[in-house]
Amino acid sequence: MPKSYADLVREARAQIKEVTPQEVDALPAGSTTIVDVREASEWEQGHLPGARHVSKSYIEGQIEGAVPDRDAPVILYCAGGVRSLFAAQTLSEMGYTNVASMSGGFQAWKGAGLEFETPVVLSAEQKLRYSRHLLIPEVGAAGQARLLGSKALLIGAGGLGSPASLYLAAAGVGTIGIVDFDVVDISNLQRQILHTTDRVGERKTESARRSINALNPDIKVVAHEEMLVAANVERIIAGYDVILDGTDTFETRYILNDAAVAAGIPVVHASVFRFEGQLTTFIPYEGPCYRCLYPTPPPPELAPGCSVAGVLGVVPGILGLLQANEALKILLGIGQTLAGRLVLFDALETEFTELKLRRDPNCPICSDAAVEARAAGRPLAVANVGADAPFLLTTTGLAGKVSPEARA
Amino acid sequence: MSTVFIPGVLRANVGGVKSLELEGDSIRGVVEALVAKHPSLGSQLLTEDGDLNRFVNVYVNGQDVRYLAGLDTAVAPADEVRLLPAMAGG
Numbered sequence: 001m002p003k004s005y006a007d008l009v010r011e012a013r014a015q016i017k018e019v020t021p022q023e024v025d026a027l028p029a030g031s032t033t034i035v036d037v038r039e040a041s042e043w044e045q046g047h048l049p050g051a052r053h054v055s056k057s058y059i060e061g062q063i064e065g066a067v068p069d070r071d072a073p074v075i076l077y078c079a080g081g082v083r084s085l086f087a088a089q090t091l092s093e094m095g096y097t098n099v100a101s102m103s104g105g106f107q108a109w110k111g112a113g114l115e116f117e118t119p120v121v122l123s124a125e126q127k128l129r130y131s132r133h134l135l136i137p138e139v140g141a142a143g144q145a146r147l148l149g150s151k152a153l154l155i156g157a158g159g160l161g162s163p164a165s166l167y168l169a170a171a172g173v174g175t176i177g178i179v180d181f182d183v184v185d186i187s188n189l190q191r192q193i194l195h196t197t198d199r200v201g202e203r204k205t206e207s208a209r210r211s212i213n214a215l216n217p218d219i220k221v222v223a224h225e226e227m228l229v230a231a232n233v234e235r236i237i238a239g240y241d242v243i244l245d246g247t248d249t250f251e252t253r254y255i256l257n258d259a260a261v262a263a264g265i266p267v268v269h270a271s272v273f274r275f276e277g278q279l280t281t282f283i284p285y286e287g288p289c290y291r292c293l294y295p296t297p298p299p300p301e302l303a304p305g306c307s308v309a310g311v312l313g314v315v316p317g318i319l320g321l322l323q324a325n326e327a328l329k330i331l332l333g334i335g336q337t338l339a340g341r342l343v344l345f346d347a348l349e350t351e352f353t354e355l356k357l358r359r360d361p362n363c364p365i366c367s368d369a370a371v372e373a374r375a376a377g378r379p380l381a382v383a384n385v386g387a388d389a390p391f392l393l394t395t396t397g398l399a400g401k402v403s404p405e406a407r408a
Numbered sequence: 409m410s411t412v413f414i415p416g417v418l419r420a421n422v423g424g425v426k427s428l429e430l431e432g433d434s435i436r437g438v439v440e441a442l443v444a445k446h447p448s449l450g451s452q453l454l455t456e457d458g459d460l461n462r463f464v465n466v467y468v469n470g471q472d473v474r475y476l477a478g479l480d481t482a483v484a485p486a487d488e489v490r491l492l493p494a495m496a497g498g
Contacts, residue, residue: 248498271495294494298463306497
């Protein structure tokens, strides 16, 4: 016998438990998964706080991702309380045992004067540009909006900063700051893909801005055309959500570390030498800092920069992309960062090795005692990184006689 | 014998090899065996007093020996010892 719409609604109501908006509002936060089954255009107008969005059109395909546990309590709602009844029937058929529908839907919720959230709405162009992010549940529209509102700072627009900044820009990280006082040199172009042959002699920050905005005009590029030093580091890093350390000197790495720990900003660290790279993420007070890992800098013959020792161009490329990956996870609040883990990359063997890092309980920068001393205005003494004559190079070893400038 | 992995920056001191098999039941023993074989590494790894230089990290099976027993950390046959100086390049 044919059934009318009214028959179907009656049957669904008989089968599915209904709850009122007031009952839903009274549930302890996080106790029940609340799923909005309306269309995306309706969701964008406002939704219940903390609700997940799984449109009824996709519910069979997407509910297992949103609610993996079939015995978990789930409440569905739509605009008026009917579509959610039908969607709940589908979930019951799929074996979900604890599904209810909110009577009266979002209209009744708003009518009762209950609180709702309005999501950040991406423009039509942004929905297309970031569509591959929007399809990933862990990113989605909320995550993309978060990236667009985020600020990442790159120390150095060189071998590491080139791939990192391009991919962060492509991903829609809204503000990208770049600290670099150098100009593009033709010897940079073997690996620094942010720059181009016709920009040799141009300021790296300006070249970076052109490349980034050519890829994604949405991105605000902030040029810090100065050398990062103790006197300006606090001002430069202020307000950034994450910092990518791609410098080529120990002075800068220690100065950055000390200031970023004090400011509580995570630093994604990478360094390269010929066929090798090192990578980790320093999250202040959660994991070790750079001084916990390397309490003092090595003598120059043990740590030459790329201009002295050379580097295979893809090595900073690979490490820079891994830095971008860490930064995106930090900004999105997903996954596990490398805090407390150091990854070594060996390009000749194509081998990744992981070492465990620990916080140094006596660290002069991130230990409890160091924090107290800073708060009292008497920071602990740190190993001198030799600001006057940084790593005066000896005539022995790999480095040979090289001026500090040439180590870049 | 334990395997000692040599970082790229020190490979010139050991004839270009990536790793060496060395005898020694502690980090001190392994480092001494390494320096005996390749004396030019001595000043790079050790201070004048015979301690590990603070800018060279040493790991046994992925763990930093500074948080184990330093030079006295025991090394068993088949353990992996890794020398790791900081890198500057970017």
